[in-house]
Amino acid sequence: MKKTRWVNLFVLSLCLAMLAACSNNGNTPNASNAPTNAAEKSPEAEASEAPSLPEVKLTFIYPVSANPGPDQKLVNDEINKYLKEKINATVDLKPLTFDEYEPKLNAMLAAGEDFDLAWSSKGWLGNYQPYIDRGAYLELTEDMITEYAPEARANIPDKFWPDMLAVDGKVYGFPIYQVAAKSKSLVIQKRFVEKYNLDMNSIQSYKDIEPFLKNLKDNEPGIIPLGLAQNSWGLYSDRTTVGEGLALSYAKDDPSLKYIGNLQILDNKKEYLDTMRSWYQAGYINEDAPIIQNINDLKSKGNVAVGLEFTSKPGGEAGEMAINGGNEVVYAPISDSYFTGISGAMHVINKGSKNPERTLMLINLLNTDKYLYNLICNGIEGKHYTKTDDLYIEPIKDSGYAPNGDWVFGNQFNAYLKPGQASDTWERTIALNDSALVPATSGFGVNEENMKAETANVTSVNNEYQAALESGSVDPAKELPKYREKLIASGQEKIEKEIEAQWEKFKQEKGLVK
Structure with missing residues (x-):
């Protein structure tokens, strides 16, 4: 029933989006599986569209990977000029580093502190379901989305929408x-790939990188062969299973889709952990990694x-280049590609x-308005970036604004391309x-x-x-052994039994097994 209702919403919102496009001279993005073509409009180029609202x-x-820079307020002010014309509102942007984000979000919610919009995810920062369980987020009903964000909804292919459902069957994000x-994927600096003639096609798992790490350790003083930290460990991958990093795992060749619990996965990782230990002792990994x-x-x-990059994507090398001190990088996938929703x-x-x-x-605006989206992502044209053509921009070095977080702000298909992106x-x-494999x-x-x-x-x-x-x-x-014992003592077996029971019920309801 709920899926049907959301399909109906998609059809209705698509119609509304088409009507809006006609009344707006075609400036509303269309609904399709292709990147949107939202018109880019500056505040000076259009009459006020703000509704008669207070x-x-x-x-x-x-969250941001680092401080966006001293021009944060300047960009925020420019955004507010635009928003006042569009929806008669201003917004106070509060970027927080990855380390700050979760504690600050928790503290604000616990104190009942006033804020309106936040970023969330399933399984990472601002983890969706636990916050819903504590009543932190507002349910987004069909009626609300139809009235206030129909264009943004229409731009999202309908197959993605069930992924937004919480365990109670409602939508909160x-x-x-x-x-x-x-x-x-492994993220490898291109200069070293070329210098040591690394065959990228030979890298299929973490094991295959060991000779390259040894070369770096022996011949590149001052270079960390493999950089790890609390937010970046996890080179282990197992191509015989489906679901790594998802809600649960099962074996590829198992028609019963039997749940593989974390205790079994931990047992399977013994060889990998031994390898990490040998690499650390050999000096391949930075000493302060943990x-x-x-x-x-x-x-x-x-x-x-x-x-290491957990979600390598087309064009992602450009962002990684900025993170790696301006050095070009290449990706070496070490896992299969899964549709994650x-x-x-x-x-x-x-x-x-x-x-x-x-x-x-x-x-709705962040996901449909190309001018607003690129303003919050890249700053002010001429000051923080130079537009080189209709597709590309060139960020201005040390310009004062660089949040490097297009994926935080809205529909990324409205983003300008940056140097290094095809x-x-x-x-x-x-x-x-x-094309990605859709897991059960x-x-x-x-x-x-x-x-x-x-x-x-x-x-x-x-x-x-x-x-x-x-x-x-x-x-x-x-x-x-100590880790495993403590997990069991802390209730890991109960957790796995509960997840297994929920998984078995889900499989039956969806007809995944006979």
Whole structure:
């Protein structure tokens, strides 16, 4: 029933979007699987379109990899000039580093602090379901979306929408349309690939990079062969299973889709953890790997030869180049590509927002208005970037504004391309979304209501052991048994039984097994 209702919403919102396009001289993006063609309009180039609504002030909190720069307020002021004309609102932008984001979001919600819009994801920062369970986010109903964000909804292919459903079958987040397929890759500086004639096609797993790391260690003083941190470990991948990094895993060749629990996965990783230990002892991995929180702080110096990207995507090398001190990089995929849905990045509205309708109108603009989207992503033309043609811009070095987070703000297919990105980047991204393997777990979410205490306890144990083991900084022969015992004592087996029961019910309801 709920899926049918959302399909109906898609049809209705598509009609509304088409009507809006006609009344707006075709400036509204069309609904398709291709990148949008939203018109780019500056505040000076159009008459005021703001509705006769009272002026409101909104607050938007979101994560960034680093401080956007001293011109944050200047860009914010320019955005507000535009928003006052469009929806008679202003927005206070509050960027927070990855390390700050979760604690600050928690604190603001606990204190009932006033904010309207936040960034969220399934399974990462601002983890969607736990915040919904505590009543933090506003349900986005069909009627609300139809009235306040029909164009943005119409731009998102309907197959993505079930991924937004929470475990109660409702929607609390608005998806940020972008890459929806996940492939884990090593990120390798191109200069070293060329210098040591590394055969990129030979890299299929973490094991294959070892000779290259040894070459770097022996011949490149001052270079970190493999850079890891608390937010970047996880080179392990197993191509015989489906679902790594998703809600759960199962074996590719298992028609019963039997759930593989984390304890079994941990047992399967013994060889990998031994390898990480040997690499750490050989000096391939930075000594402070389990201590430093953000790998980008290390990469920015340009001396990390190999890193890890969990969601490598077409054109992503350009962003990685900026992170790696301006050094060109190439991707070496070490996992299969899975359709992960679109809920890896979304906007959520605080349930305590005093202006949820206007917030949804802001979401609509961020996902359909090319001028606004590129203003918040790239800053002011001529000051923070130079437009080289209709597709490309050239960021101005040390301009004062560089949030490097297009995936945080809205429909990424409205973004200008940057140097190093192919002209068909967005077309290839769409093709990747369409071709990636869709796991049987698509649409499955874990309800943690009956295991909250155990989940909290297990999370604490993971925080104690995972980064240390995965960085190789401790001996797995000694620490792995302790880790496993503590997981069991903290309730890991109960968690796995609960997830398995939910998975079995989901399989039956969806007719996934006979």
